[in-house]
Amino acid sequence: MATTLVSLLTKRRITPLLAMTGEITLSGNVLPVGGIKEKVLAAKRAGVRDVILPAENKMNVEEDLTPEQLENLTVHYVKTIDEALQVSLPEVAGGPAAPPPKDPRQDYRPTEPVREPEAVRR
Secondary structure (H helix, E strand, O other): OHHHHHHHHHOOOOOOOEEEOOEEOOOOEEEOOOOHHHHHHHHHHOOOOEEEEEHHHHHHHHHHOOOOOOOOOEEEEEOEHHHHHHHHOHHHHHOOOOOOOOOHHHHOOOOOOOOOOHHHHO
């Protein structure tokens, strides 16, 4: 969710064919989660090429998944949301900030007063 919100606010696209899992704290640390094997295999079946996982789940990957299961997948282990954003939104990590959205009211210059509909005026 955090990556989606950053993408929305910066108007930057998330790296295509990317999957991620983990929980973040209010201070931006990424916490481990369960079910890593199932999540990675489901992502691979869906055509994902890059997977972002909590660094503390690295042992789960090494113990539970074979090299064949990880074939054609790049696994990125992260400890903070900043690291996850560097992988998922590379333009945000090193690029300039997106320009602020344009206010649609700036171009609105009516030539006559706007009248409220009859039902609203009562």
